[in-house]
Structures are given as C-alpha cells and as structure tokens.
Amino acid sequence: MQLPEINRRAFIKGAGATVAMVAASRFLVACAGDSTPRGYGGEPRPLPIPPLAEGEREGNRVIYRLTAQEGQSNILPDVTTRTWGFNGDHLGPTLTARKGDEVTVEITNGLGEMTTIHWHGMKLPGIADGGPHSPIEPGETWSPSWTVSNTAATLWYHPHPHGLTGLHAYRGLAGAFVIEDEVSDSLDIPKDYGVDDIPVVLMDHRFHEDGSLDEEDLPDLGLLGDTPTVNGITGAHFDATTRRVRFRLLDGSNMRFFNLAFSDDRPFQVIAGDSGFFAEPLERSSLIIGPGERWEILVDLEPGEDVTLRSVAFPGNFGVPEDEYTPDFGFADSFDLLTITGPAEEAPSTPAIPGVFDPAARQDPDVIDAPERTFVLNTFSINDQMMDMQRVDVVIDHDGPEIWEVTNDNSDWPHNFHIHNARFKVVSMTGTDIEVPVDGWKDTVGLPPGATARLAVEFGYHPDPAWPYMYHCHMLYHEDQGMMGQFVIVEPGGQPADQLGGGSHAHAHHVG
Ligand SMILES: [Cu+2]
Numbered sequence: 001m002q003l004p005e006i007n008r009r010a011f012i013k014g015a016g017a018t019v020a021m022v023a024a025s026r027f028l029v030a031c032a033g034d035s036t037p038r039g040y041g042g043e044p045r046p047l048p049i050p051p052l053a054e055g056e057r058e059g060n061r062v063i064y065r066l067t068a069q070e071g072q073s074n075i076l077p078d079v080t081t082r083t084w085g086f087n088g089d090h091l092g093p094t095l096t097a098r099k100g101d102e103v104t105v106e107i108t109n110g111l112g113e114m115t116t117i118h119w120h121g122m123k124l125p126g127i128a129d130g131g132p133h134s135p136i137e138p139g140e141t142w143s144p145s146w147t148v149s150n151t152a153a154t155l156w157y158h159p160h161p162h163g164l165t166g167l168h169a170y171r172g173l174a175g176a177f178v179i180e181d182e183v184s185d186s187l188d189i190p191k192d193y194g195v196d197d198i199p200v201v202l203m204d205h206r207f208h209e210d211g212s213l214d215e216e217d218l219p220d221l222g223l224l225g226d227t228p229t230v231n232g233i234t235g236a237h238f239d240a241t242t243r244r245v246r247f248r249l250l251d252g253s254n255m256r257f258f259n260l261a262f263s264d265d266r267p268f269q270v271i272a273g274d275s276g277f278f279a280e281p282l283e284r285s286s287l288i289i290g291p292g293e294r295w296e297i298l299v300d301l302e303p304g305e306d307v308t309l310r311s312v313a314f315p316g317n318f319g320v321p322e323d324e325y326t327p328d329f330g331f332a333d334s335f336d337l338l339t340i341t342g343p344a345e346e347a348p349s350t351p352a353i354p355g356v357f358d359p360a361a362r363q364d365p366d367v368i369d370a371p372e373r374t375f376v377l378n379t380f381s382i383n384d385q386m387m388d389m390q391r392v393d394v395v396i397d398h399d400g401p402e403i404w405e406v407t408n409d410n411s412d413w414p415h416n417f418h419i420h421n422a423r424f425k426v427v428s429m430t431g432t433d434i435e436v437p438v439d440g441w442k443d444t445v446g447l448p449p450g451a452t453a454r455l456a457v458e459f460g461y462h463p464d465p466a467w468p469y470m471y472h473c474h475m476l477y478h479e480d481q482g483m484m485g486q487f488v489i490v491e492p493g494g495q496p497a498d499q500l501g502g503g504s505h506a507h508a509h510h511v512g
Contacts, residue, residue, distance in 0.1 A: 377406065
C-alpha cells in the first residue's frame with residue numbers, strides 16, 4: 001500500500017517557531033498510530049477524470065455554462081470535506097475549444113461571496129480576462145466573450161479576486177481549458193480524452209481532524225499543504241488501456257513546486273509547455289513544475305507493469321537555503337502522486353513519436369529594438385510596490401514584443417512569475433546554479449533565489465485603456481499579499497483611463 005502523505009525529512013527548520021511547531025504537530029499526528037488522520041492511507045482509488053465540456057456549438061461559436069458552487073467531496077477516502085467546484089462538488093470540467101472559435105462563457109456565482117474567473121494563458125481582451133476588476137457577486141452571471149487566438153495548448157481557469165485567489169483555488173475552483181488547432185489535429189499522439197489523454201491537476205491540502213480543509217495561512221507559506229492530491233483525491237490510481245499515455249500536467253496548488261519523476265526513473269517525452277507544443281519533443285527523467293505552470297508529457301507503458309508518478313527532492317533545494325532561518329517550502333519532500341498500471345497484452349503497439357511537433361515554435365519573438373522593462377521581486381513587492389487596484393504600473397502602447405527582465409531579489413524565497421494575455425520565451429536565466437526547465441512558449445516561469453530571467457514576451461493586442469491585465473507571482477500567497485502589478489495595452493500614444501474596470505454591475509447581470 002502506498003501512503004499518499006508527504007514524507008517530510010525534517011521539521012526543525014522554518015522561518016519562525018510557529019512554522020516549526022505546526023509542521024511538527026502534523027508529523028506527530030501522522031505517526032501516532034490511533035490518532036493518524038483518517039484516510040491518509042487507504043486503498044488506491046481510480047483517478048477522477050474531470051468531465052469534458054464541449055459547450056453548445058454553432059459553427060465556430062461556442063457557449064459554455066459554468067456555475068461556481070459549494071459541494072462535498074472525498075478528497076481523502078471515507079472522509080467528507082466541504083469543497084467548491086464548477087458544475088459539481090469539486091474542481092471544474094475540462095473546457096475545450098479550437099483556435100478561431102468565438103467563445104462565450106456564462107459563469108454564475110452560486111457561492112455566498114464574490115469571486116472572479118480568469119482564463120490563465122489565454123490571449124484575450126482585458127474586459128474578458130477575469131482579473132480582480134471583474135467581480136461576480138453571489139447570484140450574478142458574468143458572460144465574457146472572445147475569439148481564441150492561442151495555438152493548441154493546455155490552459156486553465158481559476159478565480160482571481162484580489163487577496164482571495166489562493167483561498168478560492170484551494171477550495172477547488174480550478175479546471176483545464178484545452179485548445180486544439182490544425183497542428184494538434186495532424187499529430188499522431190494520444191488525444192482520446194480520459195482514455196489516453198489525461199488531465200493531471202496537482203494540488204495539496206491540509207485537513208482538520210474532522211476532515212474539513214485547514215484554511216489557515218502558515219507564516220511565509222500561506223496555504224502550502226501537507227497532503228498532495230491529483231484531480232481532487234489522494235491515492236489516485238490510473239489503469240492504462242493503451243501503451244502510450246499523454247498526461248496534461250497542471251500545478252494548481254497555491255504554493256507547492258513538484259519535481260516529477262517516475263518510480264523507476266524511466267525517461268518520458270515532454271512535448272508541450274504552458275503555451276503550446278515544442279518544436280521537437282524533449283526526453284527527460286524528471287521535470288519541475290511550479291504553481292500555475294503546465295507541461296504535457298508522453299509516457300510509454302508495458303502491459304501489466306506498475307509504475308508510480310512521484311515528486312522527489314529538488315536538486316540543490318531549488319536554491320533555497322536549508323537552514324533554520326529559512327521557511328520550508330517543501331523542496332526536500334518526496335511523495336507518491338499517481339500509481340499507474342500498464343495496459344492489457346492485447347493493447348495495440350504505438351507509432352513512433354513524431355520528430356517534429358510545432359515547427360513554428362522554433363521562431364522566437366523579434367526583440368531587436370523591443371522596449372525593455374525590469375521587474376524586481378522581493379518578498380511581497382514588485383519594484384518596491386505592492387498591488388494597488390487603482391495604479392497602472394506599465395503602459396504598453398504598441399503591437400509588438402517586449403523584453404521583460406525579471407529578478408528574484410530574495411535570497412531565500414522562490415517565486416513563479418506569470419503574465420496575463422501573453423506568452424514568452426525565456427531568453428536566459430542567470431544568477432542561479434539551479435537548472436529550471438524553461439523550454440518552449442511559457443506564461444509562467446520559476447525563479448530560484450537570485451535568479452534573473454530575460455523574457456521575450458508576445459502580448460495579445462486588444463487595446464483598451466480601462467481594462468488592465470495582471471502580472472504577478474503565481475505562488476498565490478505571495479500574489480494575495482500584494483506581489484502583483486497591472487499593465488494596460490493602449491493605442492500608440494494612448495493613456496490609461498482614469499477609472500479602471502467597470503464595477504460589478506456594469507458587466508455582470510443578476511439572474512433569477
Ligand atoms: Cu512569489
């Protein structure tokens with residue numbers, strides 16, 4: 001039997017006594033026989049597959065309906081936990097659309113409090129982006145529309161209310177948003193959703209003894225969990241029916257980085273990053289993913305074999321000092337995520353993995369003479385400022401790429417920098433010895449302490465002076481504490497509007 005809980009190596013570290021004590025008490029509880037929290041072990045359960053929402057389609061116009069609602073689910077076996085979900089008890093359906101589709105999503109807030117829904121990785125007008133300026137009050141429906149211009153990729157959606165993004169995502173408001181196009185159509189790779197094309201939503205949680213979610217922010221660590229989950233449960237098991245499986249990996253956690261590897265260190269092919277396919281597949285045996293990021297991988301399975309997707313200790317602790325003064329972000333943890341059994345002997349053999357995926361992904365943005373901006377991240381601030389909903393930090397008044405140079409100025413904290421309405425190539429990563437995977441088009445990049453990433457950023461061009469986009473750390477405790485800024489995209493020579501956003505009643509309407 002595989003225990004899903006995290007095997008923590010040591011609990012004498014942490015920024016303050018509180019962290020150490022909380023961690024120590026969890027460790028003791030988990031090891032204390034009769035008082036072991038219910039459901040931390042248990043038999044493996046089938047990996048839940050989020051339902052596929054294809055929407056109501058007429059030609060290339062497609063409408064999805066989502067309701068954010070309260071529910072109850074069994075994150076732990078035989079334990080009921082109050083959770084939030086879209087159109088269900090926990091998490092949300094996988095939306096799927098094609099490049100060129102005119103998408104409308106009608107989102108009804110069935111919760112008792114305001115939230116917003118953001119389309120992470122999507123290029124779209126600011127008014128549809130779902131950031132903190134687009135509140136949906138309880139009982140209201142918000143209906144953004146846009147034309148999908150992204151290429152095939154695994155994007156996702158989650159709340160973005162200022163100061164509450166972490167809590168709302170932690171309770172379960174998250175889902176994948178899969179984009180397909182002519183390139184993905186043409187590739188001979190697994191694409192049968194739920195059969196050999198599998199979303200893998202990684203999160204982590206903490207629980208009270210009664211099974212409810214522990215929603216207390218730990219000092220420095222926010223809602224870092226001690227119990228990993230895949231698609232909403234612990235101890236998930238996947239019975240493969242094919243010899244090759246495509247996993248769409250999404251780190252939907254608040255604060256946890258995972259260093260993914262298989263239990264036998266088998267190699268696998270990484271075929272796509274946050275914002276789409278690589279030009280060529282990349283063979284690896286481990287892969288770092290941080291909050292907000294996605295990778296797609298192909299893994300080959302022999303009939304009947306057992307293998308486990310794990311998270312293992314990070315080389316060099318991701319550059320974070322291992323001393324008693326530094327918070328324990330979990331980089332030394334190792335734990336099982338998903339047990340997998342290979343297919344039956346009769347499963348057909350697999351074709352060769354394509355040598356080329358998206359040749360266009362070789363092309364980098366032309367950044368000769370592109371404007372350059374610098375962003376220095378330190379604790380909860382960017383360029384010495386914390387988020388202000390009324391302040392525009394960056395004005396982009398052209399349709400073209402920019403160089404954003406982003407530095408993690410903390411010596412002992414990681415950050416994970418994300419830009420809305422954009423994709424970027426990481427031109428260079430300096431100031432760190434840590435090897436961070438930065439291949440392909442991305443929208444979120446991990447920054448070990450001291451690291452500087454030069455990003456060649458390509459934005460969606462939908463000039464609108466009143467509707468800002470966010471850039472922020474995707475470690476959600478950092479974001480919620482203020483590590484976020486706003487940019488607007490305007491016509492050449494344009495200025496941001498005096499009044500940002502439209503207020504809840506301008507763009508959401510009451511139903512019923
Ligand atoms: Cu951060």
